[in-house]
Amino acid sequence: MPGILIEDVRKRYGQGEAAVDALKGVDMVVGPGEVVGLIGPSGSGKSTLLKCLGAVIEPSAGKMTLGDDVIFDQDWKIPDLRALRRDKIGFIFQAPYLIPFLDVTDNVALLPMLSGIPNSKARALAQEFLEALDVGHRAGAMPSQLSGGEQQRVSIARALVNRPPVILADEPTAPLDSERAMAVIRILNQMAKQFETAIIVVTHDEKIIPTFKRLYQIRDGRTEEQAGEGRAID
Numbered sequence: 001m002p003g004i005l006i007e008d009v010r011k012r013y014g015q016g017e018a019a020v021d022a023l024k025g026v027d028m029v030v031g032p033g034e035v036v037g038l039i040g041p042s043g044s045g046k047s048t049l050l051k052c053l054g055a056v057i058e059p060s061a062g063k064m065t066l067g068d069d070v071i072f073d074q075d076w077k078i079p080d081l082r083a084l085r086r087d088k089i090g091f092i093f094q095a096p097y098l099i100p101f102l103d104v105t106d107n108v109a110l111l112p113m114l115s116g117i118p119n120s121k122a123r124a125l126a127q128e129f130l131e132a133l134d135v136g137h138r139a140g141a142m143p144s145q146l147s148g149g150e151q152q153r154v155s156i157a158r159a160l161v162n163r164p165p166v167i168l169a170d171e172p173t174a175p176l177d178s179e180r181a182m183a184v185i186r187i188l189n190q191m192a193k194q195f196e197t198a199i200i201v202v203t204h205d206e207k208i209i210p211t212f213k214r215l216y217q218i219r220d221g222r223t224e225e226q227a228g229e230g231r232a233i234d
């Protein structure tokens with residue numbers, strides 16, 4: 001079964017004359033272990049689609065399946081959307097949104113702790129991911145002591161640490177230089193392969209677009225699949 005299956009998803013904001021049809025019937029499939037790019041002009045519906053998939057907003061119609069679970073079919077099919085977001089979906093945003101009064105380790109360890117993993121084990125897990133993202137040496141620092149790029153890599157460790165089956169990344173490399181951006185794409189690809197994670201990366205970043213094997217272009221609320229270059233990352 002696919003990691004992510006989106007079928008004829010529609011989203012209308014507002015009502016009557018002020019209504020905006022942001023998604024007009026989106027179809028998309030991302031297999032387990034696949035990293036797919038989502039591109040499209042400003043206002044085409046990229047963020048709306050990620051928010052629907054991430055159960056942050058409710059689609060107006062359609063069906064969405066994550067792994068073996070139908071999460072939406074004209075209505076939510078999962079009673080606890082908060083648990084769905086916490087356990088099944090990793091979010092990576094353009095801005096890191098770290099918790100300012102927790103150090104780097106605890107920012108990453110918080111989610112596994114909330115999922116019931118003992119604190120010491122959660123911290124060890126956090127350290128493992130921080131090292132993979134080349135910020136292990138900053139584990140004891142507070143977020144305000146980090147550079148923008150370091151903060152972003154911590155936020156990526158946080159999204160990965162619970163090993164969610166789905167990762168939704170919204171412009172994850174925008175604040176990073178070329179080398180760091182490629183490092184992020186490399187780790188997302190490794191993660192996808194190792195844990196069979198299905199990953200969608202919304203991006204305008206010309207540095208990383210050639211790395212995708214498959215892309216979806218969204219235009220005026222509808223998706224079109226495209227073959228990518230699939231350029232080697234190393």
Ligand SMILES: Nc1ncnc2c1ncn2[C@@H]1O[C@H](COP(=O)(O)OP(=O)(O)OP(=O)(O)O)[C@@H](O)[C@H]1O
Binds near residue numbers: 020040045048
């Ligand atoms: N809360 C909202 N209420 C009304 N209209 C909205 C709302 N959010 C988004 N829209 C509209 O829906 C359409 C799609 O917006 P969306 O933010 O999904 O686009 P996007 O492709 O992510 O754009 P960008 O690349 O600029 O972030 C736009 O016309 C936008 O104005």
